[in-house]
Amino acid sequence: MKDQEQTRFQLHESDIPRFWYNMNADSPVAPTPVFNPVTKELITKDALATLFPLALIEQETTMERYVPIPEEVREIYKLYRPTSLIRARRLEKELDTPAHIYFKFEGESPAGSHKLNSAIPQAFFNKISGTHAMTTETGAGQWGTALAMACKMFDIDVEVYMVNASYLAKPYRRIIMESYGAQIYPSPSPSTKIGRSYLEQRSDHPGSLVIAISEAVEVAAESGGKKKYGLGSVLNHVMLHQTVIGEEALKQMDLAGEYPDVVIGCVGGGSNFSGLAFPFLREKLKGERQTRFLAVEPTATPSLTRGTYGFDYGDTAGIVPILKMYTLGSDFIPDPIHAGGLRYHGMAPILSGLYNAGLIEAVAVEQRPVFDAAIQFMRAEVFCQRLNQHTPSELLSMKLLTQKKKVKNA
């Protein structure tokens, strides 16, 4: 018998998924090619190997439906997984809505976001392939924090290029990363060619995600193989790792005795949303379920709703491989909205393809109503402890699953 008043749906450690789900195995959209930004030809594994360990390159291109999660990674997932699925009963009441609203609370992670789901395996696969040092970028600080933690666990040095505007506005984030032994550089920094070129334009340059990516990639590419690069979103292997969110949520909706009519998440590069949505999309593609998928992006970087679908650079320096994605152009400079992590010009290729095929819907929202909704959410549900490090707009990344009440059967 179901507990009619149950609010939190929790799984046991043994329910942590044993496999990541690869959307490419079931997507009606074929994977799009990736081009070398220098030669403009199809990129080779050798070229990617200057940035990534072989295991991650293989995950990037595999067509296997299920990729085993190494036991070492599952063991560390136990730090915070399975995360809770929580029914927002108080919010439902306040909104006076017949909808049943559930959120999957990745904020329970010690990094405060979903980013550890990919940081841990990235550090792991780097470690077992002999990597001793990594580079990365961070916007608001979520990905940098997660990779700093993961690298600490595997004794890997890490340099983080942090968008200067966030570096200045979010000093606590820097302190956390440094407490884990990471080296943090405000980006643009004088330590890279691309960084210096931006500093010449403007010595107090506020930076952008794309500049920070360019710096981190430059350092890895020029390290003679000594440093590898880690990316927190966009790429296939990152989407893959994040599917632990949706796999758990599927089991938890089952515990709740319901199934979502709409799956909602915010999108910057797309990994957060994809991680939740893809396992539900798999069930829909089997023909068993009718579910809508709604990606929510900022009006400041409306890559899905206003961008064009085509091949573009991932950075401004022309080092990062060319990907097919919904893009605003790699030279697009977004407004300095508070959700630094959502300020990326492009969208993950795999998600872009699904959107183009009409399997995913998208909507762009203004910052101000997002803040208002976040305050309403926190007042109703009393989830706020991370307001000082997570911006209200990041509260949206507490992804919402909505279950419309079937009024007839209610």
Add this chain to the structure above:
Amino acid sequence: MKDQEQTRFQLHESDIPRFWYNMNADSPVAPTPVFNPVTKELITKDALATLFPLALIEQETTMERYVPIPEEVREIYKLYRPTSLIRARRLEKELDTPAHIYFKFEGESPAGSHKLNSAIPQAFFNKISGTHAMTTETGAGQWGTALAMACKMFDIDVEVYMVNASYLAKPYRRIIMESYGAQIYPSPSPSTKIGRSYLEQRSDHPGSLVIAISEAVEVAAESGGKKKYGLGSVLNHVMLHQTVIGEEALKQMDLAGEYPDVVIGCVGGGSNFSGLAFPFLREKLKGERQTRFLAVEPTATPSLTRGTYGFDYGDTAGIVPILKMYTLGSDFIPDPIHAGGLRYHGMAPILSGLYNAGLIEAVAVEQRPVFDAAIQFMRAEVFCQRLNQHTPSELLSMKLLTQKKKVKNA
């Protein structure tokens, strides 16, 4: 069969306790009298009723062993309870210790600390007795945040007097409380007599917990019954509410197949430690278990290890009732250590009695080694997301339960 590698021990919502445990029912130490600070006579319920609703006054003096938790309160506890019990396997490994270390993670609460455990029932019992407004103080901001949240849930206005040093050092805490609609005053403030008297001495007075308490009590006492006062520690009814921590931990240790040899917690006023320890102390007093109890206090406010056991004022203004406790004197000005919530001159009467009777041990530690231990803990266990709002010393309030491995039976 037990899972030998299990790290997190989680209970179901239905395991949230249905009763608070009253230590006074089993303590070999009789409850100590409480005196009226004005008449110096035994305080009357009428005098207390200017500050507290009757239900809480009854909880303050009851000798019933178990006090039922109202269903309305249990419903809200579901927001974050049961909290996880986590075995710190990585820390054990790093310390190379035969001890099994478990911590009960009250940081999962939306307020980020254990304080909601008492804020929710305090707001509830005020609400049902007709209270529309409350006053309180806060040191680092934990208690103020918890009461602001709880009052929001029950639509009660709340004024928080925040120690000025914390008000200046922790602006995000203030923003959180204000986001819940609380009014925050830096203490000492010009809005109370006692506040003005301190500001006359020094216009940029850094404040202290005892001054903030005095201000909040003055406002309630002079409101003609319109405003009630809420205290976050020290009093019997607060200790009572916090026992949900230990009741859950008992069940969780059972899930782990172990029983603690030592129960450890930090103490400021004593509610955090008492909440964890008292249910385990009950089991010991039954003669069934041999457990040590260790309270950890800052060397900056060593009330147990350096204070005297006697009757003292709870404030500097002589408004708060006189309690028997280990005290450094109500005029004691502690060093401005980072753990603002631990800077109180006295210790909860009930805990003071148990310490005096030799049932509890205490130790005082310096701030610096606590920071070092916190960094070691966070690097090993990767629990840091709240470093920016919880100081490392507050990480200690992630109370540790230690289980020494019986080497022979291992």
